[in-house]
Amino acid sequence: MRLFNKHDASNVYNVLVKYGVMVLDNPFIIRDLGESRARKLLRGYAALRDFVIRIKRYSIDEGEVNRFLRELRRMVPKSRKVRILDYELEDSIINTALKQLDMLRNSRVWYFVHLLDFYTGLRGTELVYLVRNYPGFRKVYHGTIVVVELDFVRNSKKAYVTMFPADMEKYILEYMDVIGDNVIQNIRDKKD
Secondary structure, three states: OOOOOHHHHHHHHHHHHHHHHHHHHOHHHHHHOOHHHHHHHHHHHHHHHHHHHHHOOOOOOHHHHHHHHHHHHHHOOOOOOOOOOOOOOOHHHHHHHHHHHHHOOOOHHHHHHHHHHHHHOOOHHHHHHHHHOHHHOEEEEEOOEEEEEEEEEEOOEEEEEEEEEHHHHHHHHHHOOOOOOHHHHHHHHHHO
8 A cells, every 4th residue: 555655754753854853852843843844743653653653663652652742733724814915906807818718609618617727727627626616616706706715735735715806707607517626627738
């Protein structure tokens, strides 16, 4: 069973080597590492614990190690809440783009996807996630803009919120059953 891909394993290992002994000497240092590094360090400690248990060369008190890791988890800094600032957007750009979308007859879905990609800045997998799960997301309407709380986490990439013109909502609802995983490949092909 493989717990880490090569890139993740390398990151976890590097964080463990750099901060592992320091945090063992003074656990409060974990508060200064930031959430991402602290989580990598915890994953490294857990992997090291599992390795030591599997090779059975050293005797360790699993309960004590697990208690220590539980205490460290409580000290990990929490995610910062994203605060949405008040932005004024030029409405004419949004309306022009939406009017062009309305005029399209052929490949309308693809133009919509690229337009949504433009406004949100999301990657293909995140776009599919947004469109397929749109009704269930928490939304905040700010004038002509809708802010959507995604909470999308993929390895080291995260997409907590995104925003786009509220007028695009009708297209999302219209195309949510049409858009599939092939969108991801098509967006990549067009951007290259």
